[in-house]
Amino acid sequence: MKKFFVLLILLTLVLSGSTIIEYGYKVGDKAIDFKLKNVDGNYISMSDNPDNNGYIIVFTCNTCPWARGYEQRIINLHKKYVPEGFPVIAIQPNDPEVQPGDSFEEMQKRAEEYDYPYPYVIDAGQDITIAYGATKTPHVYLLERVGSDYFVRYIGGIDNSPRDGLLATEKYVETAIDQLLAGEEVETTVTKAIGCSIKWSTVAKAKLKKL
Amino acid sequence: MIVASCNKVLVKSYLHIMKQTLFFLFVFMYAGFATGQDKKDIEVWDFEKLEVYIQASTGKIKIINFWATWCGPCVKELPLFEQINRTYKNDTEVLLVSLDFSDQMESRVIPFVEKQELSAKVILLSDDDYNSWIDKVDPSWSGSIPATLFIKRDGKKIFFGKKFENDELSKLVDELLNQTQ
Numbered sequence: 001m002k003k004f005f006v007l008l009i010l011l012t013l014v015l016s017g018s019t020i021i022e023y024g025y026k027v028g029d030k031a032i033d034f035k036l037k038n039v040d041g042n043y044i045s046m047s048d049n050p051d052n053n054g055y056i057i058v059f060t061c062n063t064c065p066w067a068r069g070y071e072q073r074i075i076n077l078h079k080k081y082v083p084e085g086f087p088v089i090a091i092q093p094n095d096p097e098v099q100p101g102d103s104f105e106e107m108q109k110r111a112e113e114y115d116y117p118y119p120y121v122i123d124a125g126q127d128i129t130i131a132y133g134a135t136k137t138p139h140v141y142l143l144e145r146v147g148s149d150y151f152v153r154y155i156g157g158i159d160n161s162p163r164d165g166l167l168a169t170e171k172y173v174e175t176a177i178d179q180l181l182a183g184e185e186v187e188t189t190v191t192k193a194i195g196c197s198i199k200w201s202t203v204a205k206a207k208l209k210k211l
Numbered sequence: 212m213i214v215a216s217c218n219k220v221l222v223k224s225y226l227h228i229m230k231q232t233l234f235f236l237f238v239f240m241y242a243g244f245a246t247g248q249d250k251k252d253i254e255v256w257d258f259e260k261l262e263v264y265i266q267a268s269t270g271k272i273k274i275i276n277f278w279a280t281w282c283g284p285c286v287k288e289l290p291l292f293e294q295i296n297r298t299y300k301n302d303t304e305v306l307l308v309s310l311d312f313s314d315q316m317e318s319r320v321i322p323f324v325e326k327q328e329l330s331a332k333v334i335l336l337s338d339d340d341y342n343s344w345i346d347k348v349d350p351s352w353s354g355s356i357p358a359t360l361f362i363k364r365d366g367k368k369i370f371f372g373k374k375f376e377n378d379e380l381s382k383l384v385d386e387l388l389n390q391t392q
Binding site for chain 1: 277279281282283284310312314339340341342343345346352353354355356357372374
C-alpha cells in the first residue's frame, strides 16, 4: 500500500513536471485580446489601436532581477518600434498576494520612477498569463496583426546577453520584427532564457492543474 | 628563603598562565586563519563543463538543482536538497547550480552559501547564452527556476521545472534509489 502511494506521488510529480509547458500558445497560434488595468488606471486592449502592425507583449515584473536587467532594453524596444507599429505592452503576471513587491501600487511606483513609455498592466486573475502560456519573467510574445486578429510570430527571450545588452550578439525580438517588417518569415521563432518563475495564486494553480 | 621560594612559585604560576594564554591565543589565531582558508570556494563553470558532469557516470544518482540567491522559491527548497545531500551521501550527489551573475560571487553568492552552511557542492554557471544550453538540460524546460535534473544510475534523466514541497523530494529520491538497486 505504501509503495502504491509512493508510486502515485511519483507519477503525479512526473506528470506535473512534464505537462508544465503543454498549455499556452505556440508560434502560429491566434492570441486572444485582453482588457487589463494599466498603472494609470485605464484598461488596455490590443484592439484600442487597431492599426498597429502588432505588439511586443512582455510578461515582466518589478521583482525579478532578470526582468529588471531587461527593463531599459524593453523601453528601447518600444521606442524603436513604435514608429514601425509594434509597441510594447508589459503585462505583470505575478499574484501580489504571493509576491507583494509586484502589487499594483508597486507597479505604479516603478513605472513612474523609470518613466515607462508603454502600458504596464496587471493580469489580476492570471488568466491571460495562463492563456498565453507564459512561465517566467521576462517572457516575450511577439504578435502580428492580420485583419483584426493577432498571431504569435515569436516566443522567448529578448537577446542572448542578460547582463549587458551591449554584448548581445543576437537580438531575437528585434530580428523577428525586422523580418516581419521586411515581409519575411521569422527565422528564429522560439528561444529559451532563464527567468523567474511566475508566482501563481492558489486559484490559478488549480486552473493550471486542469489543463 | 621563604619569600624567595614564594616568589618562585608566583613566577612559576605566572609563567604557566602566560603559557596557557599564549596557547589559547595561538589556537584562536589558527582557528581564525583556518576558517578564513575554509571560506567556500565556488567554482565558475561554463555549460560545457556542466555537460561533462551530467554525462559522467559516478555510480550515484545525480541531483542537479538550478537556483539563484534572490529566487525566493529556490531558496525555500534548498534545505530539502541539503537534507538529501546529508542523508544519502553514499548514494546521491547533489550539485547546486547557481545562476547568479558571476560578478555577484563575492557580494552575494559566497556570503549566502556560508550563511546557509550548505554542505552540498555549489557551482556558479556563468553561461549567458541561455538559449544555447537550456534545451540540453531538458527540452521541456522553459528556463524558469527553480528547476531540477535527476540522473539515475543508468544515465536516464528526469526533469522537474518546479519547486519541491515538504517530503516530495525525499520520497522521489527513495523511489529512484529503490528502482536502481
